[in-house]
Amino acid sequence: MTSYDKYQIAHSKEIISEGAQENHIDIFLVENTNINVGVITGTVLTSTGEPVSNATVKLTTADFKDYTHATTNVVGKFTLTSIPIGSYLISATKEDYTLSNPISITVRKNKKTDIDIIIDFDPDSNKNIIFGIIKSDIAPIESAFVQLYKVEGTEEIYMGMSVTNESGQYLFINLDDGSYLTKVTKIGYFDTHSLPTAIAGKEYVPIDLLLIPDPANNGVIFGTISDSDTKEPINNAVVALYSIEDSIETLIHITKTNLDGKYLFGNIPSGKYRIKSTVQAYED
Incomplete structure (x- = not known):
């Protein structure tokens, strides 16, 4: 069985009591309207179990609208209070660390929900x-x-x-x-x-x-080299530019595609051209 504050905590003014004096103190309690809420607590850790301090924990609604955030303490702990009951997504990050994938979490009335969030050092940081x-x-x-x-x-x-x-x-x-x-x-x-x-x-x-x-x-010739079956772009493909004059092809430039399979030849004078491409493989 769990308990919650039906009324907000209230207090009296300072009381000075002397001798056998009787003090009549009335207090009026205001109903607590925040009873349909819960608490989220947790720890931000690396994949090896090390706590991550000063990480930002972000809570969004289930449709990715920002709701609130918190910062972890020296032992990676965080607390989000007075969260209305419902479904949320929670994630964490820190400078030089990767952003965690959003985790689905449900907040229940007057309950504490605990969760661990895993983030790791970004090798490209x-x-x-x-x-x-x-x-x-x-x-x-x-x-x-x-x-x-x-x-x-x-x-x-x-x-x-x-x-x-x-x-x-x-x-x-x-x-x-x-x-x-x-x-x-x-x-x-x-x-x-x-x-x-x-x-x-x-x-x-x-x-x-x-x-x-x-x-x-002058013009530019550019494009993408892709696999004819998978349609995936091909990295590091050799791309050759030929000029065509009187049906004779002359090789004038060679380049290679980038990670997205793209190539570019710039400063191309007016004329006729042809692009040829291949990928060379090597075996021992």
């Missing part, structure tokens, strides 16, 4: 970010292709591609320590690139670039 804005004079350029390369000695290793938004912004995340440069292509502009920039130790580094209009207005 100490990685770096490169971001920036691509502009022409002072106006941002939308839909510019920004390619990222890692510089190792004299070699430039293709790492990925981003397309700028309406504000000219691009972003590359989860980058290992090292030296990087960006190359930018946009129809109607001259190609440009940044100088190599060294990043390390969870740095967020801006690289803004200015594009100059190209009166020749």
Whole structure:
């Protein structure tokens, strides 16, 4: 059997009693309207059972509307009080940790519900970010292709591609320590690139670039290489660009697809072209 406060706790004014004096004290109790509520308590832990302090615990309604939150103490404990009865979703996170999957939880009248939430250190939390804005004079350029390369000695290793938004912004995340440069292509502009920039130790580094209009207005050829059966994009596929003149094909550029199977050839003069692609496999 559980108990609850039918009335809110009330108190009298300070009483000064002297000698055999009689003190008549009346107290009027106000009915407790918060009786259809419960309490959620719990602990945020790593998968190895270590408590996580200063983690944020988020409670939402069953349809993901924000309701309330709490912060864990030094031993990973948290308490959410006066929660109306019903069904909720609860999750937890902390800087440098992954966000837990939402857990379904039911709050019952005048009951305490206890739950453990598991979060783990994010292996990418100490990685770096490169971001920036691509502009022409002072106006941002939308839909510019920004390619990222890692510089190792004299070699430039293709790492990925981003397309700028309406504000000219691009972003590359989860980058290992090292030296990087960006190359930018946009129809109607001259190609440009940044100088190599060294990043390390969870740095967020801006690289803004200015594009100059190209009166020749060369084009761009881009697309996705996919498996014909599974329709899944193919990473690291070799993509070759051929020019066609008098029915003769001439190889002019080679690149490889990114993790999403995408490729890009920029600054393409007017003319006829053909794309060819394959994936090379090796056996011992």
